[in-house]
Amino acid sequence: MSKHRVLILGGTTQARQLATALAERGDCELLLSLAGRTATPMAQPVPSRSGGFGGAHGLAVFLKAGDFDLLIDATHPFAARISDNATIAAQQTGIALFALRRPVWERQPGDLWTCVPSIPEAVAALGQNPRRVFLAIGRQEVSHFEKAPQHSYLIRSVDPVAPPLAVADARYLLATGPFEEAAECALLAENRIEVIVAKNSGGAATYGKIAAARALGIKVVIVERRQPADIRAVATVEDALELADHLFSPEMKRGV
Numbered sequence: 001m002s003k004h005r006v007l008i009l010g011g012t013t014q015a016r017q018l019a020t021a022l023a024e025r026g027d028c029e030l031l032l033s034l035a036g037r038t039a040t041p042m043a044q045p046v047p048s049r050s051g052g053f054g055g056a057h058g059l060a061v062f063l064k065a066g067d068f069d070l071l072i073d074a075t076h077p078f079a080a081r082i083s084d085n086a087t088i089a090a091q092q093t094g095i096a097l098f099a100l101r102r103p104v105w106e107r108q109p110g111d112l113w114t115c116v117p118s119i120p121e122a123v124a125a126l127g128q129n130p131r132r133v134f135l136a137i138g139r140q141e142v143s144h145f146e147k148a149p150q151h152s153y154l155i156r157s158v159d160p161v162a163p164p165l166a167v168a169d170a171r172y173l174l175a176t177g178p179f180e181e182a183a184e185c186a187l188l189a190e191n192r193i194e195v196i197v198a199k200n201s202g203g204a205a206t207y208g209k210i211a212a213a214r215a216l217g218i219k220v221v222i223v224e225r226r227q228p229a230d231i232r233a234v235a236t237v238e239d240a241l242e243l244a245d246h247l248f249s250p251e252m253k254r255g256v
């Protein structure tokens, strides 16, 4: 029997975990796609490719040319453009699509959260008075904080922030998760952090800073997700495997 050809749009821990689990089934030919932003990406468990497709149409052409049966969007919940492109490409080609999307973090008792819809609004939420701020939002949108040069920043990212932020006081920390609560507590205390800016990414790998902030009584400006693309979504790798099984069933393949 021919194998199911699956394209996974990745760039997340969950995408790697799903690729590993699907590979173990033995009935799939997998390709994991990365945006190619990270200078030294982690080793991937299955064959991978890197770089954009050239928009939704480019992705549709790639899916057709590769004779794929299934597209799985396992990108980061804040990577909105690729998810929109996946939706359009699936519609154009008729290829099955679903998303693996971890649930948002919910506010817990003791959390001192200010929720905002975007990074520019996170900048404004820091206020006028100088504060010691930990930016844990990746590097792509960090430059917005140049609008608030009165604060002291500790900025953590996987790759260097280039060019550096045009503010008087910014320090940089290069690190890749997961980040445990105890280590996050130590980092926040050592740097006398007063407020954290974080995206509501969901999942366990970067939750340590949220738990640490709660334990230490530190404020967090949470950037909420925009409304996700209107596609079928599952929250866990197990649910993704189950749904893939369903989609691979002979009835579904015949379209009944």
Ligand code: NAP
Pocket (backbone or CB within 6 Å): 009, 010, 011, 012, 033, 034, 035, 037, 050, 051, 052, 053, 054, 055, 056, 058, 059, 074, 075, 076, 078, 079, 080, 081, 082, 083, 085, 137, 138, 199
């Ligand atoms: P984005 O704004 O949604 O995507 C911008 C463009 O990058 C897309 O239009 C596409 O180019 C290309 N692209 C994105 N993901 C791709 C993938 N997996 N494979 C091939 N091309 C991809 O995404 P982003 O926010 O820049 O994030 C880029 C990648 O980093 C994503 O894959 C995401 O999973 C990962 N990531 C993002 C964040 C975050 O906070 N945004 C955090 C952690 C990891 P074309 O239109 O040319 O196809």
